[in-house]
Amino acid sequence: MxxxxxxxxxxxxxxxxxxxxxxxxxxxxxxxxxxxxxxxxxxxxxxxxxxxxxxxxxxxxxxxxxxxxxxxxxxxxxxxxxxxxxxYIGSWLPEPLLTTPDVAEDADLAESLSMALMLVLESLSPTERAVFVLREVFDVGYDEIAAAVGKSAAAVRQIAHRARKHVEARRPRETVSPGQAQAVLETFKRALETRDLRILLDVLAPDVVLVSDGGGVKLAAPRPVVGAEKVVRFYLGEAAVVRAAITCEATVVNGNPALLVHLDGAFDGVLATRVEDGRITGLYYVRNPHKLTRVASETSLTLR
Missing domain, CATH: 1.10.1740 (Rna Polymerase Sigma Factor; Chain: A)
Known part of the structure; x- marks a missing residue:
């Protein structure tokens, strides 16, 4: 019609x-x-x-x-x-979505949905975030954005410029292909499952940052964990996993490679990553069960 x-x-x-x-x-x-x-x-x-x-x-x-x-x-x-x-108790992360294959194939959409970038968007004001999303992600015209957010077109242009500078200063320095990200994640997966400290330290960047979200329901780091050795200690030294068998299932979350983590066979959470220069620079672990309801079936997303 x-x-x-x-x-x-x-x-x-x-x-x-x-x-x-x-x-x-x-x-x-x-x-x-x-x-x-x-x-x-x-x-x-x-x-x-x-x-x-x-x-x-x-x-x-x-x-x-x-x-x-x-x-x-x-x-x-x-x-x-x-x-x-x-x-909210502890760090807040976006709710992960199991996405359809076409989302991963759309590089612009996949990047905009990545946990790394969505976490950056959390640091914008509500109006800045709305303007950035509509302009940079959906390519909406300034006049239409102005009508949506209740600002003049001139004001929207200024907000868009300010938001773009803020995001560019914090977004990943390098965009890697899904294949490269998947290869790095596979190495991390094997090392985590076998508790291989050497490989874990090799695949993690020295200044890697881990953000974990338990929502006060599951144990999580109250603040971001910075540094490869501290991150490894968090994963393998945490009481909940120290004796548990860790298994991971590769999947695609928010259009990007990710892992579904199981402890002793029970689903524990979703682990997304940011990969730069062949190493993991960001880990985003969602354990809050209230945020894990959309990883059992695919969600259709589109820019058009």
Whole structure:
């Protein structure tokens, strides 16, 4: 159905068709802004409730209008989440998503979804994050972003420039191919399962940073762990794993190679990495069970 087709007699049917056609995009926008699939789903519900009240005859571009609603609802949710994170126990990491193969094949989308970059986005203000995501990830025009965030186009350009500089200063220095990242992760996987200290220290960069998220439910480092030796001690010296058999299953999370970690056969968490110069410079370990509900089945994400 053409989205400008007026032949549909039931406005709810027309609204439903447009919403369903763009749902994966809307979820991707919300997730990129929030880092939480659960909150992104809530935003989509709020978007739907507003969308069905819109007079479609007055909407020239339904996709743009829907993205605008999602952006506004995501900004509202970001401010709520900020207060929630202030009382969060330990480090906060994005909710990992098991993604479809096409996400990994889209280099721009995979990079934007990586745990490393999404963690950088956490350091932006809500408006900066919305502007950066819409402009840099989804290539939305400045005028449309301005309408979505309630700023002038000139202000949006300044915000975009400031956010871009902030992100560029903190994003990985080198972009590696999925194959290179997978090879490094496979080496780390074998070393972790066999508790081979020498290989672990070889595959980890000297200044590697580990961020672990237990949410107060599972044991996790309260602050980032810095340095290869300290990271190894955390993994192999932690009481929960010191006697447990560690097994890891290779997977693709947020469009990037990752591991599903099991202790004595029981699923324990998701481990994502950042790889630069053939070594791991960042480890992101999500153990909070409330954040592990989206790794059993694939989530479809898209830039279009």
């Amino acid at each position: 053409n989205e400008h087709d007026e032949a549909t007699t039931d406005p709810v049917d027309a609204a439903t068709a447009a919403f369903v056609a763009h749902r994966n995009l809307l979820f991707t926008v919300a997730y990129e802004m929030l880092g939480s699939a659960a909150d992104a789903e809530d935003v989509l519900q709020e978007t739907w409730l507003r969308w069905i009240k819109v007079d479609l005859g007055q909407v020239s571009d339904r996709r743009a209008y829907l993205v605008r609603i999602v952006t506004r609802q995501s900004l509202n949710r970001l401010r709520t989440m900020k207060r929630r994170k202030e009382t």
